[in-house]
Amino acid sequence: MSTLLLLLLLSNSCRLGQSMSREEKLKLRNQVVEMFDHAYSNYMDHAYPADELMPLTCRGRVRGQEPSRGDVDDALGKFSLTLIDTLDTLVLLNKTTEFEEAVRRVLRDVRLDNDIVVSVFETNIRVLGGLLGGHSMAVMLKDTGYHMQWYQDELLHMAKDVGLRLLPAFNTSSGLPYPRVNLKHGLRSPESRTGTETDTCTACAGTIILEFAALSRFTGDPVFEVHARRALDFLWEKRQRNSNLVGTTINIHSGEWVRRDSGVGAGIDSYYEYLLKAYILLGDDLFLQRFNIHYASIMKYISQPPLLLDVHIHKPLLPARTWMDSLLAFFPGLQVLKGDIRPAIETHEMLYQVTKKHNFLPEAFTTDFRVHWAQHPLRPEFAESTYFLYKATKDPYYLEVGRTVLDNLNRFARVPCGFAAMKDVRTGSHEDRMDSFFLAEMFKYLFLLFAEEEDLTFNVEDYIFTTEAHLLPLSLSTAPHAPSPANTTVQAPSLPHLSAYVKSLWSEEELDDSNFDWTCPNTRLLFPDPAFPRNLRDPIRSAVDKSCPRPAIHREPGMGRPPLRAQDFMANNPDHLELLRRMGVSLIHLKDGRVQLVQHATQAVSAVAAEDGMRFMQEMMELSSQQQKEQLPPRAVQIVSHPFFGRVVLTSGPAQFGTDLSKSITGVRGFVTVAEPYSGCAELSNAAFVQGRIALLQRGQCMFAEKARHIMKAGAIGGIVIDDNEGSSSDTAPLFQMAGDGRNTDDVTLPLLFLFYKEGNILLEALKEYREVEVLLSDKARDRASIFKGEPLPGILVESRRDVQEEEEDCSTDQTSPVPAATLDQSHVRTVEQDESAPHNEEVTPEEDVGPAIKRNPEPEEEPEVDKDSSRKSVEAMMADWREDLEAFQQMEDEL
Secondary structure, three states: OOOHHHHHOOOHHHOOOOOOOOOHHHHHHHHHHHHHHHHHHHHHHHHOOEEEEEEEOOEEEEOOOOOOOOHHHHHOOOHOOOOOHHHHHHHHHHOOHHHHHHHHHHHHHHOOOOOOOEEEOOOOOOOHHHHHEEEHHHHHHHHHOOOOOOOOOOOHHHHHHHHHHHHHHOOOOOOOOOOEEOOOOOOOOOOOOOOOOOOEHHHHHHOOOOHHHHHHHHOOOOHHHHHHHHHHHHHHOOOOOOOOOOOOOEEEOOOEEEEEEOOOOOOOHHHHHHHHHHHHHHOEHHHHHHHHHHHEEEEEHHHHOEOOOOEEOOOOOOOOEEEEHHHHHHHHHHHHHHHHHHHHHHHHHHHHHHHHHHOOOOOOOOOOEEEOOOOOOOOOOHHHHHHHHHHHHHOEEEEEEHHHHHHHHHHHEEEOOOEEEEOOOOOOOOOOOOOOHHHHHHHHHHHHHOOHHHHHOHHHHEEEEOOOEEEEEEHHHHOOOOOOOOOOOOOOOOHHHHHHHHHHHHOOOOOOOHHHHOEEEEEEHOOOOHHHHHHHHHHHHHHOOOOOOOOOOOOOOOOOOOOOHHHHHHOOOOHHHHHHHHEEEEEEOOOOOOEEEEHHHHHHHOOHHHHHHHHHHHHHHHHHHHHOOOOOOOOOEOOOOOOOOOOOOEEEEEEEOOOOOOHHOOOOEOOOOOEOOOOOOOOOOOOOHHHEHHHHHEEOOOOEEEHHHHHHHHHOOOEEEOOOOOOOOOOOOOOOOEOOOOOOOOOOOOOOEEEEEHHHHHHHHHHHHHHHOOOEEEEEOOOOHHHOOOOOOOOOOOOOOOOOOOOOOEEEEEEOOOOOOOOOOOOOEEEEEEEEOOOOOOOEEEOOOOOEEEEEEOOOOOOOOOOOHHHHHHHHHHHHHHHHHHHHHHHHHOOO
């Protein structure tokens, strides 16, 4: 957030007591630096010059060489993204020598004319913002006379090159930019492969002004600021005039709202942020006027303390959804900048309680604080708001919040080659991903949270933070700039005069609320009672703690039910097939492996049976829709033996039969052995080796339950089925839940989990390399302190300040809807085709597999292209790197 807050608000805020000693803060600050070094050095050692680090396989993510992740990959432009995004972080963390070397690397190695299509939004905030932040730091260091004396604005020249490559995207009648542009060919040429898009998100078009205006004022070329202002003007004109809200997605040509839901999270978030910050950086009242009008509507319609809920722009009293996304965690920090501290405290406390329940803030969570989307890509917005609330209140409570963030990152996200995003916060499983914003933002805010003034080599109050936390100097407000619109005649006073103006307000006996629209109020007057922030937080903590109701099971009366329920149907059960026949429903096996259900009412044995068939088909369609929306409970395979020691967690799918790991406190721990035969479809010839171990099996050739019975007969304590589809991965494929075989499976008493090929190959390569590999099968990754209880702890383990306790029952394993007790055996209802012109002929098309499975997230997935040799090499490199890291981890632990 802005230095305006630091100048006008923080210096006079009350201190609530020093419950954290200076030595403790220093220790935490040093810990932040050590964590940054771990992430940055692994990127430089294993990934550079690639855009991002893949921390599980210890290699760089190069676009086109990895399976596509869709829009997420639009941030990657083969321009060493992470290094550019990290430049000003190096300076803030007092790593001047590393910064100077990083700048030389950027100038020497980075190419900006790559034939690649990138996101205009991401390239602006990360690359252009990173180069401008780096330039700002280089100039500052050069002015001190000690460093960067050779620097001649080279980063600024690169920044202008980036700006010119983005400019073609603004060539629209509305002024709103296209969402993507080709770095080399621009738009609309045969080679550009872009320029046909019609829609963009509000934040994508409205988060340009800081970087483009800074570029104009640094270079003296007004063209960039002019285009950014034009886009903001158009968005303002297209706001819904009654609610004064904006939608999430807009047509860049017509200005029509494509998505009319409105909130402060994904798709809109930084549009509001940049209106307020543009006022601070550029000194134009117009931006503040617009922000205040929007903010009043946000507080009227969207803010339902402590919640922030999306609404419809035309009917703002009508909620648009019942869940919140994690990107809205920036909003309490923006409210601090606005001076509206009370709702900032309330919303932040709600976010903190959700974080404590799940260790991280889930990518989306419901209004009763259950997991909606389970991922957590190491987003920094919660840490950002924590920092600014601490600066505004000086309440040491927020230092403890920051400590929790640090502890969770080290305990759950840290891996030998960096920090891995959480694939599922409920299980603790990882994703092979470390986004550049983790280095650009997270460590800045955490360092500033624990740093004292003398720890900083420059005055951070002279800069404003962009949405990517890049530092732009406030002195740009006095630089030459594009003319303001004709209707704007009043300029904000210069910063010293504004500061004097606000300070004069503090001397008044009573606060005038109207002044809050233009200033940051004095927290000394807002919070005369040091306990006031705590009084705001306590009710919210209680509300979240009590918000995990168990859904009651409502059973419908027996009247009107078909003789066979859709949720009980087994595709290979002869009795079920006979019931379908009597109801006029036939089952067809398609060539592509799917099973199709079709009803012909005239073929039913009676009119009553035909009605039963129609009800069955309707249930099947509802079940299909429900299962597509549900998030099935994933499980975790945690490698606990040398050299992994619990630091690697693989996402796995559960079975509908056997031991329910969600009800096991300790999980099942044992060494793994490959079953012979590998398919597990016959009695095992190596039963003596499997006894007391966890058997590895290959998918296919027989039912999952049959595999489980064979390994159980051999004395196995668990089983892991590995996909035989080369290249499949939990990164790109929906999760599997293995079903039974149509028979009673109560005799299966061991756990059986499913791994996709990529994750299974990591386990097989580990077994080949180390011979003895021990894993823990559980519902979620276990804290290493509990895994090695009573044993010496290997590697680094940063202890929490609180005793490690078993988690209380929470919402981490709850789903939005309960998973049906029984589902399709050989099939999963994936698509429903209904001929409206023939209401008596209905068909449901499930997906069949030799090993039955149920999937979630049924969106079509691209077939990943995998280079087998490079995959093998990457795994081998990962193993070697882990060995080398062990000594370093042990040394770090000794130092702690």
